[in-house]
Amino acid sequence: MTIFIFTGLLIIISFFAGLLGSLTGLGGGIIIIPVLVLLLHVDIHFAMGASLISVIATSSGTTAAYLRRGYTNLRIGMFLEVAAVIGAFLGALLLGVVSTAFLSILLSCILFFSAYFTIQRHEDDEVYENSHPWSVKLKLDGTYPHKNELKQYRVQHAPLAFVLMTFAGMISGLLGLGAGTLKVLAMDQAMRLPYKVSTTTSNFMIGITAAVSAGIYFSHGYINPVIVFPVLLGVIAGAFTGAKMLHTLPIRPLRIIFSLIITLMGIQMLYQVLVNHH
Amino acid sequence: MLIQRIEKMTYLILMAGTLLSVLLVGVGGIWYLIENGGQSIQPELILSSQYQLIILHAWPAVLSSLTLINIGILILILTQIFRVAMLVVYYYIEKDKWFTLISLFILSVLLYSLLLRHA
Numbered sequence: 001m002t003i004f005i006f007t008g009l010l011i012i013i014s015f016f017a018g019l020l021g022s023l024t025g026l027g028g029g030i031i032i033i034p035v036l037v038l039l040l041h042v043d044i045h046f047a048m049g050a051s052l053i054s055v056i057a058t059s060s061g062t063t064a065a066y067l068r069r070g071y072t073n074l075r076i077g078m079f080l081e082v083a084a085v086i087g088a089f090l091g092a093l094l095l096g097v098v099s100t101a102f103l104s105i106l107l108s109c110i111l112f113f114s115a116y117f118t119i120q121r122h123e124d125d126e127v128y129e130n131s132h133p134w135s136v137k138l139k140l141d142g143t144y145p146h147k148n149e150l151k152q153y154r155v156q157h158a159p160l161a162f163v164l165m166t167f168a169g170m171i172s173g174l175l176g177l178g179a180g181t182l183k184v185l186a187m188d189q190a191m192r193l194p195y196k197v198s199t200t201t202s203n204f205m206i207g208i209t210a211a212v213s214a215g216i217y218f219s220h221g222y223i224n225p226v227i228v229f230p231v232l233l234g235v236i237a238g239a240f241t242g243a244k245m246l247h248t249l250p251i252r253p254l255r256i257i258f259s260l261i262i263t264l265m266g267i268q269m270l271y272q273v274l275v276n277h278h
Numbered sequence: 279m280l281i282q283r284i285e286k287m288t289y290l291i292l293m294a295g296t297l298l299s300v301l302l303v304g305v306g307g308i309w310y311l312i313e314n315g316g317q318s319i320q321p322e323l324i325l326s327s328q329y330q331l332i333i334l335h336a337w338p339a340v341l342s343s344l345t346l347i348n349i350g351i352l353i354l355i356l357t358q359i360f361r362v363a364m365l366v367v368y369y370y371i372e373k374d375k376w377f378t379l380i381s382l383f384i385l386s387v388l389l390y391s392l393l394l395r396h397a
Contacts, residue, residue, distance in 0.1 A: 004315035061298030
């Protein structure tokens with residue numbers, strides 16, 4: 001096929017990945033990498049590099065909007081980001097020594113994991129009287145806009161969240177994903193933050209984590225401009241469209257479709273690994 | 279209030295940087311397609327990690343359009359670095375010891391990862 005057609009295909013695929021990613025809140029990277037690798041036989045490292053760059057761009061674009069609305073907790077974000085960048089740095093370095101098969105298997109696991117958690121419902125906010133001592137010392141507690149007033153919330157289990165975040169950072173560095181799901185999980189489950197605070201703060205963090213990984217990817221030579229160019233443009237267009245459509249579409253069926261798609265891709269990736277090792 | 283000015287500046291930098299980056303990537307990409315669109319896709323282009331060396335030796339002209347894309351990508355990374363740098367300044371002015379250190383640490387990891395040259 002010609003480069004022109006190849007690029008065109010990439011843009012179309014990326015557009016739908018970005019669209020689905022922004023509608024479900026899971027990001028496009030998780031779709032792009034398997035599709036690029038399975039369908040178009042792109043080297044997994046190049047696919048991951050392209051995904052990472054798109055993640056930075058979409059994170060930058062949406063963070064700006066969320067910061068203004070007052071949901072993002074900057075202090076929690078920066079505090080946890082320390083763990084995330086350490087993880088991302090380590091993960092990206094590990095990339096030089098792990099096998100492609102390992103990456104494929106790991107990616108499959110993340111795909112299944114994400115599929116499972118997309119379907120999960122979220123508990124109502126519990127009310128806590130106190131915060132974890134670390135949260136008090138670092139003044140991590142915050143308020144967020146809720147029904148036209150500022151509602152206070154407390155922050156629990158800061159050390160646990162920190163550890164989870166290191167893991168999330170490693171996944172991000174190792175697989176070129178935003179790992180938004182893992183980040184939201186750490187804040188939602190460990191710190192018991194209100195859901196909207198978790199998602200917007202995670203969004204804020206993702207761009208920084210991805211930038212750390214991208215820096216290392218550059219030195220490894222995993223950033224391929226020929227691949228990045230169509231993927232970046234496609235994902236941005238898709239994410240932008242998705243954001244506009246968010247109000248008009250029912251989220252639940254989308255999440256189910258999304259889960260099905262990525263589960264299938266996870267299975268396909270595992271199958272590929274098995275086939276290549278006989 | 280200082281936090282509002284910092285937030286506003288952060289917003290502007292993020293948007294401007296991202297826009298500029300996408301513009302450069304777009305222009306570089308279109309330029310690349312104009313020059314090379316008709317060629318059939320070489321396996322090295324999408325499969326090998328050594329593609330950069332191959333392109334360097336084979337098509338010098340292609341380097342310019344791809345370099346433009348790479349610059350766009352770098353600017354995207356730089357906006358993140360800049361945003362963290364702004365937070366360092368903010369927390370320093372607010373005399374928040376812990377968070378100045380926290381953001382300084384993140385900034386140094388960002389810079390280190392970008393400047394690290396693979397052996």
